[in-house]
Amino acid sequence: MAEKSQSLWSDAWRRLRKNRIAMVCLGLVVLFTLLAVYGEIVYQVHELRDITPSYQHTDLDMQFQPPSAAHWMGTDGLGRDVMSRLIQGVTIAYKVGIITSLIAIPIGVFFGCIAGYFGGKVDDFVVWLYSTFASMPGLLFILAIAMVVGKGLLGIYLGIGLTTWVGICRLIRGEVMKHKEQTYVQAAKALGLGPARIIFKHILPNISHVIIVTFTLRFPAAVGTEVFLSFLGIGVQDQPSWGLMINNARMRLWQGMWWEMTFVTLAVFLLVLAFNLLGDALRDALDPRLND
Amino acid sequence: MTDQKTIIEVKDLHVHFGHGDELVKAVDGISFAIAHGETLALVGESGSGKSISALSLTKLAPRQSRYAGGEVLFGGRNLLALDDAALRRIRGRRISYIFQEPMVSFNPVFTIGWQIEEALKLHRKELDRKAETARLLELVHLPERLARAYPHQMSGGQLQRCMIAMALACSPELLVADEPTTALDVTVQREILNLLKELSGKVGLSTLMITHNLGIVSDLADRVCVMQKGRIVEEGPTRQVLDQPQHEYTKQLMAAVPRLKPVK
Numbered sequence: 001m002a003e004k005s006q007s008l009w010s011d012a013w014r015r016l017r018k019n020r021i022a023m024v025c026l027g028l029v030v031l032f033t034l035l036a037v038y039g040e041i042v043y044q045v046h047e048l049r050d051i052t053p054s055y056q057h058t059d060l061d062m063q064f065q066p067p068s069a070a071h072w073m074g075t076d077g078l079g080r081d082v083m084s085r086l087i088q089g090v091t092i093a094y095k096v097g098i099i100t101s102l103i104a105i106p107i108g109v110f111f112g113c114i115a116g117y118f119g120g121k122v123d124d125f126v127v128w129l130y131s132t133f134a135s136m137p138g139l140l141f142i143l144a145i146a147m148v149v150g151k152g153l154l155g156i157y158l159g160i161g162l163t164t165w166v167g168i169c170r171l172i173r174g175e176v177m178k179h180k181e182q183t184y185v186q187a188a189k190a191l192g193l194g195p196a197r198i199i200f201k202h203i204l205p206n207i208s209h210v211i212i213v214t215f216t217l218r219f220p221a222a223v224g225t226e227v228f229l230s231f232l233g234i235g236v237q238d239q240p241s242w243g244l245m246i247n248n249a250r251m252r253l254w255q256g257m258w259w260e261m262t263f264v265t266l267a268v269f270l271l272v273l274a275f276n277l278l279g280d281a282l283r284d285a286l287d288p289r290l291n292d
Numbered sequence: 293m294t295d296q297k298t299i300i301e302v303k304d305l306h307v308h309f310g311h312g313d314e315l316v317k318a319v320d321g322i323s324f325a326i327a328h329g330e331t332l333a334l335v336g337e338s339g340s341g342k343s344i345s346a347l348s349l350t351k352l353a354p355r356q357s358r359y360a361g362g363e364v365l366f367g368g369r370n371l372l373a374l375d376d377a378a379l380r381r382i383r384g385r386r387i388s389y390i391f392q393e394p395m396v397s398f399n400p401v402f403t404i405g406w407q408i409e410e411a412l413k414l415h416r417k418e419l420d421r422k423a424e425t426a427r428l429l430e431l432v433h434l435p436e437r438l439a440r441a442y443p444h445q446m447s448g449g450q451l452q453r454c455m456i457a458m459a460l461a462c463s464p465e466l467l468v469a470d471e472p473t474t475a476l477d478v479t480v481q482r483e484i485l486n487l488l489k490e491l492s493g494k495v496g497l498s499t500l501m502i503t504h505n506l507g508i509v510s511d512l513a514d515r516v517c518v519m520q521k522g523r524i525v526e527e528g529p530t531r532q533v534l535d536q537p538q539h540e541y542t543k544q545l546m547a548a549v550p551r552l553k554p555v556k
Contacts, residue, residue: 183396192384
């Protein structure tokens with residue numbers, strides 16, 4: 001029966017704490033987040049003082065050093081420390097993952113909700129809108145945006161953000177359509193609640209797991225796209241991103257310089273895995289019906 | 293009980309689904325009125341249009357339906373002519389509903405207390421919501437601690453009590469109970485019916501009771517309307533209709549009630 005249960009979120013946290021894998025993943029995500037914040041602070045401090053940060057410091061005498069006490073993850077082709085570049089890469093990955101999500105998820109959720117709930121003409125318009133976006137090859141669209149706003153991170157944010165809301169929108173639209181037929185929505189209407197309140201306060205919490213899982217899945221996908229775009233040369237220009245690092249390391253792998261590739265891919269792997277497992281656990285934790 | 297002030301009057305209500313060859317007249321010209329403090333039962337088999345009639349009072353019928361004619365007079369206004377914003381001020385505050393399936397009528401991700409408070413927040417901002425929620429739960433004989441429970445942690449009977457508490461939260465003038473006991477088992481049905489009876493006496497509620505269960509009708513209703521295929525075929529005081537049914541369909545309904553015969 002009813003125990004001490006306060007709110008949806010405190011309940012979810014209680015359930016999440018019992019899941020050991022989820023807590024390990026949460027630890028990893030927190031670690032990556034701290035690294036990202038640290039990386040950003042280091043970057044900003046060096047920008048402010050206008051000095052070359054250590055991760056950009058080239059030393060041609062120190063090319064391709066394997067991991068050692070001085071360089072824990074070795075050095076790259078220009079003698080730069082792989083570990084400090086890797087940490088800067090976390091910052092870039094986080095910026096891309098979070099900012100594109102902040103663009104794509106609100107757009108997708110908003111259009112999905114109103115399309116699913118109101119149906120009719122509103123639905124027709126939203127379906128037309130996302131079909132139009134979906135019919136354009138994503139990469140071309142991102143390239144076009146990069147041409148307009150210039151190469152660099154802004155182009156990546158807008159390009160990925162404005163193309164990936166379609167999937168979320170479809171998912172949310174379907175979920176809302178399913179939920180609006182349920183009796184609890186009918187009951188909410190009979191109580192005199194307006195459409196905005198029903199959609200955002202009653203239906204949305206019921207489908208929040210969809211949003212969270214989508215976020216945890218598209219976060220690494222966005223990182224992947226950034227890697228790819230940087231590889232093509234329209235992404236990150238002068239900062240160390242994982243995409244650029246993988247691209248550089250790829251050439252040297254056959255010469256036995258394994259460390260840069262290994263550590264970067266390991267970082268990507270851990271980030272993606274942690275986010276996916278955590279998203280999965282969160283979805284379960286956020287569903288009060290799966291109690292204990 | 294007697295012909296006092298009329299709370300709500302339905303005149304020649306038509307609700308249709310579909311068009312042309314597929315036109316379905318779910319409600320085909322029904323009229324009835326409910327007096328202050330009176331309980332009117334709308335009886336009929338599944339598909340006779342009784343639920344649609346009930347939902348139509350505040351234009352809650354599914355969107356595929358059309359209000360093809362008639363009036364619902366409530367508080368001097370025709371509700372069918374009002375816009376959505378005006379209807380929202382009536383729903384839940386002046387006309388509230390109890391639905392058939394308590395297990396799915398609550399939002400699964402919020403506690404019962406939160407949902408009762410939501411109703412209070414909407415229509416009665418001036419109240420102390422915590423205290424009022426506790427009072428409402430007490431009114432339906434539930435312990436206050438259940439305010440912190442989620443719907444799935446409660447039984448159907450408890451949830452239906454909460455539903456009643458929520459429906460009464462804003463002291464409505466009319467309570468529409470759409471098969472309030474159908475989804476519950478027999479002993480719990482009895483408890484819920486007793487509760488409804490007790491409360492309607494206590495707060496002077498007018499009730500529209502939708503049911504196919506003639507046992508409930510004889511127990512609770514002052515008057516009965518028998519519906520068949522969207523029309524009212526017989527209407528009258530409960531005792532009269534049940535004791536001397538005039539219409540063939542009413543007789544059939546009566547005959548369909550299983551009776552326990554004493555074992556010889």
